[in-house]
Amino acid sequence: MTPHGPLAEFPRRLADIGVRVEARESPGLAPTQLIVVKATDWSRLGIEARSWGCRWVASWGEEVDAEGGATIRINTCFEHAGAYLVARTAVPRAAPVLASHTTSYPAADRPERHIRDMLGVVFSDHPDARRWTRHQAWSQSEYPLRRDFPAAGSPQARTPADHQYNFLLAQGSGVYEIPVGPVHAGIIEPGHFRFQAVGETVLKLEERLGYTHKGIEKIAEGRDVDGLARLAARVSGDSTVAHAWAACMAMEKAAGLDLPPRAVWLRALMCERERVANHVGDIGAILNDIAFAFGFYQFARLREVWQRASREAFGHRFMMDCIVPGGVAADLDPRFIATMRDEARLLGQQIGKLMAIINDLPSVADRVRGTGVLKPEYAKALGCVGYVGRASGMDFDVRRDAPYPPYDKLTFKVPVHHYGDVNARARMRLEEITASLGLIEALLSGLPPGPVRAAWTHPAAGAEGLGLVEGWRGEILSFVRFGADGRIARFFPRDPSWTTWPALELLIHDNIVPDFPVCNKSVNGSYSGQDL
Amino acid sequence: MLRILGKIQRLGIVTETRPELGEPALTEIGEQLKAHIGERFGGSLAIREVDAGSCNGCELEVQALNNPFYSIERFGVHFVASPRHADMLLVSGPVSRHMETALLRTYDAMPEPRLVIAVGECGACGGEFGISYASCGAVSNVIPVDGVIHGCPPTPLDLLRGILEAIAKRP
């Protein structure tokens, strides 16, 4: 496939300003373009991509053999008007120094620090020298994603708590600090928040994540395809369908495998069900965080009903491990086509009735309107995706703008808001539920006949693939490279939370401390998905 | 307000009394749980849940115990924010090395006697993540464990049953 759209012109633009660009064929990445540039041009690439209007999507590295010895290859993915481009460069393992893209794109900040912690690449002009993913489980001079680092590592008898991480300090009379976590008060994931406040008002929030780092990228190495699908399904348990789909898509593209149509329709059905379940649950949780118990219990009830139906139809309440390389684990029994359609209609009606009640309550509006505003310019600078981005004017949805089957054959509405407050993010959820319920109807009525799984064939060693899926939190990017014997050499999943956690730090500014839970819930970043 | 009350009245109580999906009655397990809690914990069992590195799947199911179908509080179980108020620790996930000390500190902060349950395949044996440079694997590799609840993730009913077993077998 030849690249099209404005991004197709971008490599020529780079060449015009004297950057040596090599276009490469990579069938597993297509339709994403692949270009290779010299490490010395990396900084200019970032500057040009920004002025071209590209969104910075993700960056990942891997150690590979090259002519001059072991090198570390860095990939950065950009997006523009629904077209994707991967730019690649390499630095010698012995002196891995590269210019940072953070100076052009704030979104690159934590991902580059992650690469530094995991692979030892020094981003020379990175504005923040502090570690990110590394706490105390390995030393400053060890890099878990290098080939000579064993997956078992050499841990101490007991890993100490993280210390000597320099949080930024606000100063002035009456400024005080509130440390929260890693163990939180509720039944939620662990992470640390450092608030600087004056009275009730938040001056600054700084996040310290990485507590659930489980070495996912490292322990993916050497797995077979089924093993990788299972691991991907556990990158973030609430997005198990979407992550498994993205990883399987990457593996299937690397293998050049075509899927039976019924398999992708069933995948989409599960993915939309997952979106609905999470949005329904989150609306309840948002209402809970403004102490509106009625709303919480009503939506918690609807979520439970929905998940039980998923279990009946697919055998698992979250549909975990239902997506497998080559298709889906089991076909859908025809009797569920009618019941699922009825359930979807019923859910729509029930939510409609509840919202008629909730919309009428000034005390709810008072808590969510104008609270936790993420300005559109910040959302753009951080490259926020999903409902967080779309609530702040970032009109992008992989399903519509870079459609993959079966979404290329379906029409649906992608809601967008501009005010960027808790209210807008909650409205986004509601409108996305409506759109998903419509999609579920369409998927059930148009479900093609035929097999649900294609036979797996090992791709050649070195084959790579890129999966891009719109999960319920937004765009998921999944990169896979195969080694010998159909084993995985590299797996990198980019959860959308990488783009929305930094947004939380900005949108909480000037809000009151007691509104933090509702602001946080309206974003609902995944800890596990970003900690890896 | 009238509409809220109207909705509540029309919907009635969804809390379950019937067997679901071929599993033993929730109320049966719940009533046993309540009896044990009455006998051994003065009618109230306080649980502190700690995610020690989970994928968040287990948390969703623990949260579900509070939804109106399970409504675990009616059996005398409530989730507390501080380990100092807790009789029981529910720990999910393989214990990430970055959470090892936080988990130990949480455990140390609990008053004795204390019960610990490892939740999910990860908590029971490390699950898909196992032991690595980043993960200590099973919860029992870090703190003493009194019971495990298998499943990936365990369903809310599995969780209820596991909590019951752990307190019933306690001498």
Ligand code: SF4
């Ligand atoms: S047991 Fe399963 S659901 Fe629970 S934390 Fe582990 S992978 Fe996630």
